[in-house]
Structure formats: structure tokens, C-alpha cells
Amino acid sequence: MATDISNYYMYQPQHVVPAVFAALIGISLLLHVYQNFRYNFWRVTFFMAWGGLVFLIGWIARVVSSYHTDNLNLYIVQTIFIYAGPPIYSAAAYNIVGRLMNYLPMYAPLNPNRVLITFVYLGALVEALTAAGAAKMSAAGDDLSRIKSGGTLMAVALVLQAVVELALVSLVGLIHFRFSRSGSEIPPNVKKLFITLYGTSTLVIVRCICRAIESFTLFGEIEKGAKHYGYILAHEWYIFAFEAVPMVLFTFWLNVFHTAHFLPRQKTRYLDLDGKTERLGPGWIDRRSTWETFADPFDLGGIFAGKPNHESFWLSPEKWPVAQDGSFAMGTTSNVAGGQINKSPEEGQILSMTHA
Template sequence: MGPDTEKAESLYLYNPSHVLPAVFAGVVGASLLLHIYQNCRYRFWRVTFFICWGGALFTTGWILRCISSYHPTNLNVYIASQVFIYVGPPVYSAAAYNIVGRLMNYLPMHAVLNPNRVLIFFVYVGAAVEAVTVAGAAKNASAGSDLDQYKSGGTLVAVGLILQAIVESFVIAIVATVHTRCSRAQMLAPNVQMLCFTLYGTSTFVLLRCICRAVESFDMFGNLGCRKNCGPILSNEWYLYAFELGPMLIFTWWMNLLHPGRYLPRQKQRYLSPDGRTERMGPGWIDRRSRWETFADPLDLKGVLKGIVSHEEYWLLENRWPVCKDGSFATGTATNMTVTGNDKELASLSPHA
């Protein structure tokens, strides 16, 4: 097989780099290992598990990309690399959704929706987005000369990216609402402010990645079936590293440098009192509605319209809930790295005490 034939049969529109995928697989993998260490250190697995899962998927994608660069005509490896690279970022985003939920558990008086339904709500939406994206990436990668399949795959990818961008915009709006309410109530403690800025930043990078990838997908429609001179986005490898890898690399390392386990309590029943300094161990979020109603109306729009909230405002009864004796995350005197008496305190509390 001559070089011209090899080039014609290549699944890439350029000569893929062998070195860059290997280097960045190592960088993403190093961040994954550090996340695992920090989750163990702060015992924060329930909140940030998805960072590790997303890191594992994303690292696998770049390893497969490296293998695919040596075998540019191997369709199976190419499809696998495309799929894993596409699915990693939405899973990373699920970690941010979980952090938003835990932040609202910490600040229940400023919660926009039921904190215990945030992850479930966004994960269901994210699962739908991911299913669309994976289906599109697989169809697009395996289309070959089938222009209809190529177009339908690109359409699915673009739809998935647009939906992801909408979800990220909604997350930013929720964080901004909590941030504003805390500021007005003079409860903007340093840890709350740091978490809000972290969530703004990471969600913005996911949003940037979605926009750039959507532009790439739309560019496919104008160049259906091309194998050369396909425009700068499809014909240059550096776009992939700049707009797919770059934002998510910053996302994962940002979460490592400012790990939420340093700023939020492990127990979701632990909340910040209205004085902005003291933390108490409360009963947790208590919604008077049925479980199905909280799923159907997570924003409690019915209660808003009636002017009657559907949850218990337990933070108004300060004296009923014990003060946490191990310090406060708001003042930087508490940590998740040690087992404290508050764990026993929590076990002794009744949700309706």
C-alpha cells in the first residue's frame, strides 16, 4: 500500500500527532490521580465522584486517540477515541451540579430549588445530552462515504452540545442567584465566595467548549463528504486541543487547586447560620411535598405562585439545632480531614426533632 493510498484511506483530514495525545493523556491522568487522592483526603466522594469518573473517561479517550494516530485507518479505535473524548466533559459537569446542590444544602435559606434534587434533575438532563452526543459521535465517526449518516451524526452532536450549553447557562444562573442572595443577606463568607467563583469559572469553560464544538459540528454541514480543503476547523488538529482539551484541562486542574472538600462540609445537614460565621447541624432539607411532586416541580413554582413555600424553614429556629464544635468552614477553622463529634451528633438527630 503506497503512501497516497494510506493517506486517502485515513480517517483523519490531517496527519494526527503521535506525541500530543500521549502528553495530554498523561496530564489529564495526573489530574485524575490527584482528584482520587483529594477525595480520599477530604472523604468527599459523594460530592465529587463524577470528577474522577469523568477524568477516567477523558483520559481513556486521549489514550485511544494516541493509539488511533498510529493506526489512522482503524475505524473501531477511531470511533472509541471520539466517543470517550466527547463523553468526558458532560460527566465532569455532573460534578459541578453536585457541588451546586451541596452549596444550597449549606445555605438552605438561599436555595433556588430542592438541594437534594439538583443532582438527580441535572443528571437526568445530562444523561439525555450524553446519549445524544454519543450517538452522534459514533454515527459521525463511522459514516465513511455515507453522507446521510455523516449529516445525521453531526446534527445529533450539535444538538447535544447546544443542550449542554443551555444546561450550563442554567447552572450559572442558579449560582448567581445564590451568590446575590448571600451578598444581600451579608452571608457571603470567604468559602462561599470562593465556591461561587469556582463554579462560574468551570461552567464558563464547559460553555466555551460547547460553543466551539457546536461551531465545528455546523462547519461539517457545509463541507459534507470533503476529504481536503475542508476549512480551518476540520482540517487543523490544533482546534481540537485548543477548544476541546483546553477548557476541560483548565476545569479539572481548577477543581484540584480549589477542591470543594476544602470549603464545604461533608455532611449535607450542616448549614451556615444567618450570622455568616456559625455552623449548625440541622435536620437537612425537608420538603412537605411528595417525592414525585419534587421531581415534577423542582423549582416549587406552585409554591412560589401561591406565596407559600413547600419546605421547612428550619434555619429560623436556631436554638433547636446544635452548634458545630469543630469550627466553621466559613471562618476557615473546620476541615473534612478528621472525624469529629459532629458525626455522632448527626446520628442522634431526628429529621423532625
């Protein structure tokens, strides 16, 4: 399919399908805003609202752009915002993992308070590369060298995000392995969080791989000096199947399995070694300076010396009071104000508040 100089797309774009995705993303965004207010959980899942807003703007701009295919500004806006949304969504997962490690400090391989900062810095790099590459490609017109340089930035960003997601999945897998090896039964709230993090990260990785293939396909066509683009670039269904669908599933997954159902709002509240009781501890205590924790987040120096630099406060449960409003592990409490659930411990095994 030859490129029409009056059309910045390589095909005649759909009007209805992008509108459907915009509506779905908008519904999910409203749900996230409602849930964050209901559970007062903004500090943990703020990025779901921010990412949803950015992604929504991108798809609304694409709908408008589909009626004005010769408008460069609209084309640039929809390209940048659609590409920029997913890395922000991923930042929500980084925050969730950090909060999960605060809840399970005995199985955390590094300082939970450094997880978000480390991954968000990497995410910011992905975001910067994505925005720069998308802007350069969108404004390139018929300049193949600018298309290629912009595409290179996009490909690097996509590969980097996939690597970061693999690192996140590995971190979750390590926590999961340590918990399983401890001999304690993993409570339902933690199991569901593990499944959610595995699933949402897989969706992001699939999206990154498919988008990277798209970018490398573009490189191949440019290298051949082709005036006609390959099948992937000339068909719109590819962006729907491998950009919109995975991220719509991602955002609704975190609507249905919102973290506020499974983890306490307070980061100092942790699960005791019995896998049932929750206590109000001091939070993660690292005796090193801030710069040392950045330079050696896994405290390898302390581990090899046989003297870890963090306090194992969970080994002295008698020092820390039991949470009096119930337990997320037992399904007997909620983040809703006054949300204690009047249940017996046996009934609490069923997380009836999971989808409240």
C-alpha cells in the same frame, strides 16, 4: 486538504501533543482520587474521577490511533470517549451546586436534593446524544448522509449542554444575589466556590460553542458537496485549543479548589444567618410528595399561595446544635479525619486549610 481514504482523520494527527494531554489528565485524575480518599468526599465529587477516567481513555486511544490512522475501531473509541468525558465532568459541578444549596438553604431557590437529579437527567440525555452522534460519525466512512446525521446529534448535544450550563450558572448567580442582598458578608469559602463554579461553567460553555461551530462547519461543507474540508476540520489544533485545553483547566481547577476544602461532608450541616457559625440541622424538609417536587421544583404553587412547602428551619437556630469541630466559613475545620484546626476565630478568617 483532501481526505486520505487510508486515514480516518482529515489531517495527519500529532503523536506528542495528545500524549501530553493524556499525561495531564492522568495526573489530575490521580489527584482527584487521592483527594476524595483523603477527605472522604466521593459522594460529592465522584464524577470528577469518573469523567477523568473516560476522558483519559479517549486521549490514550487518540495517541494509539495517531499511529494507526486506518484503524476504524481505534478512531471510534477515541472519538466517543473524548466527547463523552466533558458531560461527566459537568455532573460534578451539578453535585457541588446541590451541596452548596444544602449548606446555604436560606438562599436556595429550590429543593437542593432535586438539583443533582434534575441536572444529571439532562446530562444523561447529553451523554446519550453525544455517544450516538460520535459513534455514527466515526463509523460513517465516506457516507456523507451518515456523517451529517451523526453530526446533527452531536450539535444538538453540544447546544443542550451549553444551555444546561447556562442554567447552572444562572442558579449559582441567583444564590449569590440572594446572599449579597441579605446584607451578611459572604465568607471566603463560599466566595471561592462561587468563583470556581462561574469559571468552570464558562470553560464548558466555551468548549460547547466551539465544538458546535465545528459541527456546523461540517454541515456546510457537506451541503456544498465539497471534497475538501474547511480550515477548522482540516487542522488538529482546533480540538486541542477548544476541547483539551478547557477541560484540562476545568479538572485542575477543581484539584486546586477542591470542594472538600470549602463544604462539609454532611449535607445536613448548614451555615447560620450570621455567616460564621455552622449548625447541624435536619436537612431540607419539603412537605410535598416526590412527584410534586419534580413537577414544581421551584415550589411556585406554594410561593404564589404565600405558603412555601418547605420548612424554614434556619429561622430557629436555637433548635439546632452548633458544630463543635469548627467552621468552614471561618477556616477552623477540615474534612480530614480529626481535622479541627486550632485557631482563634480571627485567625480562622484566613483559610489556611484551603490548599492543604
